[in-house]
Amino acid sequence: MATDLNLQVAGIKDDYKYGFHDSEEHYAFKSGRGLSRDVVCQISEMKSEPDWMRSFRLKALEVFRQKPTPTWGGDLSPLNFDDIHYYMKATDRQGKSWDDVPAEIKNTFDKLGIPEAERKFLAGVGAQYESEVVYHSLREDLQKKGVIFVDTDTAVREYPDLVRQYLGSIIPIQDNKFAALNSAVWSGGSFVYIPAGVKVDVPLQAYFRINAESMGQFERTLIIVEEGASVHYVEGCTAPIYTSESLHSAVVEIVVKKHGRCRYTTIQNWANNIYNLVTKRAVAHEDALMEWVDGNLGSRLTMKYPAVYMVGKGARGEILSIAFAGKGQHQDAGGKVVHGAPYTSSRIISKSISKNGGRASYRGLLKVAAGAKGSKSNVVCDALILDEFSRSDTYPSIEIDEDDVKIGHEASVSKIGEEQLFYLRSRGLSEAEASTLIVSGFIEPLVKELPMEYAVEMNKLIQLQMEGSVG
Amino acid sequence: MSRVLKIEGLHVSVEGKPILRGVDLTLRQGEVHALMGPNGSGKSTLSYALMGHPRYEITAGTVTLDSQDLTELEPEERAKAGLFLAFQYPTVIPGVSLGNFLRHAVSNVRRPDRKEGEDLLPMRDFRKELRAQMDELGVDQEFARRYLNDGFSGGEKKRAEILQLAMLRPAFAILDETDSGLDIDAVRIVSEGVNRVAARHQTGVLVITHYERILTYIKPEFVHVLFGGRIVEHGGPELVKLLESQGYDWVREKHPEAAQDEDEMEAAVRPPQVAGKAS
Numbered sequence: 001m002a003t004d005l006n007l008q009v010a011g012i013k014d015d016y017k018y019g020f021h022d023s024e025e026h027y028a029f030k031s032g033r034g035l036s037r038d039v040v041c042q043i044s045e046m047k048s049e050p051d052w053m054r055s056f057r058l059k060a061l062e063v064f065r066q067k068p069t070p071t072w073g074g075d076l077s078p079l080n081f082d083d084i085h086y087y088m089k090a091t092d093r094q095g096k097s098w099d100d101v102p103a104e105i106k107n108t109f110d111k112l113g114i115p116e117a118e119r120k121f122l123a124g125v126g127a128q129y130e131s132e133v134v135y136h137s138l139r140e141d142l143q144k145k146g147v148i149f150v151d152t153d154t155a156v157r158e159y160p161d162l163v164r165q166y167l168g169s170i171i172p173i174q175d176n177k178f179a180a181l182n183s184a185v186w187s188g189g190s191f192v193y194i195p196a197g198v199k200v201d202v203p204l205q206a207y208f209r210i211n212a213e214s215m216g217q218f219e220r221t222l223i224i225v226e227e228g229a230s231v232h233y234v235e236g237c238t239a240p241i242y243t244s245e246s247l248h249s250a251v252v253e254i255v256v257k258k259h260g261r262c263r264y265t266t267i268q269n270w271a272n273n274i275y276n277l278v279t280k281r282a283v284a285h286e287d288a289l290m291e292w293v294d295g296n297l298g299s300r301l302t303m304k305y306p307a308v309y310m311v312g313k314g315a316r317g318e319i320l321s322i323a324f325a326g327k328g329q330h331q332d333a334g335g336k337v338v339h340g341a342p343y344t345s346s347r348i349i350s351k352s353i354s355k356n357g358g359r360a361s362y363r364g365l366l367k368v369a370a371g372a373k374g375s376k377s378n379v380v381c382d383a384l385i386l387d388e389f390s391r392s393d394t395y396p397s398i399e400i401d402e403d404d405v406k407i408g409h410e411a412s413v414s415k416i417g418e419e420q421l422f423y424l425r426s427r428g429l430s431e432a433e434a435s436t437l438i439v440s441g442f443i444e445p446l447v448k449e450l451p452m453e454y455a456v457e458m459n460k461l462i463q464l465q466m467e468g469s470v471g
Numbered sequence: 472m473s474r475v476l477k478i479e480g481l482h483v484s485v486e487g488k489p490i491l492r493g494v495d496l497t498l499r500q501g502e503v504h505a506l507m508g509p510n511g512s513g514k515s516t517l518s519y520a521l522m523g524h525p526r527y528e529i530t531a532g533t534v535t536l537d538s539q540d541l542t543e544l545e546p547e548e549r550a551k552a553g554l555f556l557a558f559q560y561p562t563v564i565p566g567v568s569l570g571n572f573l574r575h576a577v578s579n580v581r582r583p584d585r586k587e588g589e590d591l592l593p594m595r596d597f598r599k600e601l602r603a604q605m606d607e608l609g610v611d612q613e614f615a616r617r618y619l620n621d622g623f624s625g626g627e628k629k630r631a632e633i634l635q636l637a638m639l640r641p642a643f644a645i646l647d648e649t650d651s652g653l654d655i656d657a658v659r660i661v662s663e664g665v666n667r668v669a670a671r672h673q674t675g676v677l678v679i680t681h682y683e684r685i686l687t688y689i690k691p692e693f694v695h696v697l698f699g700g701r702i703v704e705h706g707g708p709e710l711v712k713l714l715e716s717q718g719y720d721w722v723r724e725k726h727p728e729a730a731q732d733e734d735e736m737e738a739a740v741r742p743p744q745v746a747g748k749a750s
Binding site: 417418420422423424425426427428429430431432433437438442443444445 | 522525
């Protein structure tokens with residue numbers, strides 16, 4: 001299967017295959033290094049934004065400057081905010097068909113298999129290259145039903161009321177330093193609107209590609225699922241390898257209204273010089289279901305804890321997190337569930353694997369507010385450590401302010417056992433094949449939740465990640 | 472062509488402590504042997520050492536399959552050479568279905584020269600064969616989809632071992648206390664499975680047990696008694712009766728030197744007990 005994921009998969013081998021990069025000579029615009037009021041104004045101006053958007057950015061810049069860099073989670077000290085290009089535009093055009101996309105960029109996405117995946121099993125595709133979305137499409141029947149799937153810049157122009165109503169309403173500027181940074185310099189990302197009762201049967205996919213060195217990518221995604229509607233949104237990410245760090249700091253806000261359903265699947269395969277600091281949060285209303293499927297395989301450091309705030313009676317939240325930390329990687333991942341209404345239920349399942357000196361941490365929050373009676377939550381986090389050089393930590397945080405609740409929390413850390421290996425080897429499997437089988441079995445409960453195409457690729461990806469890890 | 476598994480002067484240590492002190496045993500394809508002995512006499516050590524468990528160090532002696540020296544081979548190479556061990560305590564592998572695992576195993580063992588992980592046995596052929604074997608063993612078709620030994624009852628675990636035996640068709644099978652923890656019906660079913668495989672593929676079988684019970688179903692022509700880390704008695708089925716009626720006291724008296732070693736081993740290393748308890 002030559003889907004985009006297949007190619008992403010190839011990229012996570014120790015020799016990262018998608019480390020190729022294109023020349024930046026023909027870029028339409030590239031901001032200087034570092035962040036200032038001028039840079040923010042320039043971005044806003046280039047996008048011909050309304051005043052309210054510009055004020056939003058400038059206010060965010062102030063918040064970003066005031067907030068200290070977090071000292072928990074991973075080591076952010078190598079990250080130099082003055083060394084980053086905050087905005088880069090490779091082309092002035094956005095394509096409606098792949099033929100419209102400039103040849104060099106199209107070539108990149110061809111290599112990543114995106115157009116092919118679109119034909120095969122997607123309802124719509126967005127492709128972001130550096131700061132701007134260069135391609136966007138949506139199946140015609142869905143357009144007719146009123147589904148909106150555009151880049152967020154276009155949404156600011158064409159659907160300003162919706163954007164103004166929701167942008168920053170789930171993740172306010174003040175939420176954290178990186179949310180503030182994103183709010184100041186955001187560009188691109190997806191805006192998805194599913195009208196009441198419309199069920200989008202196959203996934204919408206967005207693909208994010210960083211090409212230049214010391215680039216900061218700050219996409220902003222907003223998904224609104226109206227009453228009784230449903231959608232599955234998938235994102236994938238890759239970048240070339242450079243010696244200096246690049247930063248990816250996205251904000252994703254989601255609203256799922258009464259009886260709505262939303263699933264957001266990430267298969268993150270950034271090159272291992274990328275700092276991936278992302279804030280993702282969804283609000284689930286009455287009887288709504290929000291699911292995060294979060295696969296973190298790439299990046300140097302990821303700090304990401306997708307959240308579900310259950311604000312309506314009977315709302316449900318599910319977070320499935322898979323993290324694989326290889327050499328030089330730190331995956332600080334997990335999830336947050338906040339029960340703010342009665343009879344809400346949530347589940348967090350986290351599976352992490354660390355090998356070759358990698359570090360995988362689970363960081364989670366489970367909060368039940370007073371009055372959220374009859375709520376249920378179950379948190380399971382399992383870690384598998386493949387060798388003595390690797391590390392796994394668990395940081396669960398639980399705050400319960402209601403008595404009438406059912407809470408379960410389990411955590412386990414295991415090493416691949418000598419006895420498991422011997423058992424499989426005695427049946428003719430090599431040590432490498434046996435380890436791979438044990439690892440794929442370990443993540444099986446999560447992989448089986450993925451749509452077929454992604455499940456197959458996830459297994460392939462794990463297999464590749466495992467290659468060369470034994471012996 | 473009848474193949475021969477030959478164990479000569481085998482000494483095995485676990486974490487530096489000697490357990491086996493010179494075992495000699497020859498099995499030919501199509502033969503059924505029983506190895507009996509009290510708890511801690513080294514029976515499981517022999518089975519693990521034959522299969523190549525990394526913690527079981529062969530300090531002297533040889534194990535050959537036909538002319539091939541097995542002692543230098545990895546466990547998977549021994550499996551490919553035609554050796555199979557039915558575990559006393561099969562290991563739980565969560566998330567890996569019995570069917571998927573077995574397809575890899577069977578592909579590797581039947582076609583050892585192909586590139587690993589690729590070119591597996593065609594799904595249709597494999598499934599058909601697996602279904603037929605499951606029917607013979609009287610297990611539900613659902614069995615193949617369950618995770619390997621995960622949540623299996625004692626009987627299910629042993630049936631899964633015999634199912635693997637039937638699919639892998641080894642030249643030689645070692646059954647390590649396959650009867651332990653099973654009720655009488657389960658012992659019968661599992662034994663019948665072994666007999667069917669042995670008859671079909673001329674498998675040489677080594678039944679390791681300390682109870683007579685399983686030997687009423689799998690009838691050995693040759694019976695050996697392991698005591699103090701060596702084989703002290705060889706005989707036929709009459710030896711089983713003798714042990715059943717008189718226990719091991721006479722063995723102890725007849726072989727005082729072995730008895731002394733046996734007592735020392737009492738405190739020594741036990742076989743690894745993984746993934747929960749024997750059931």
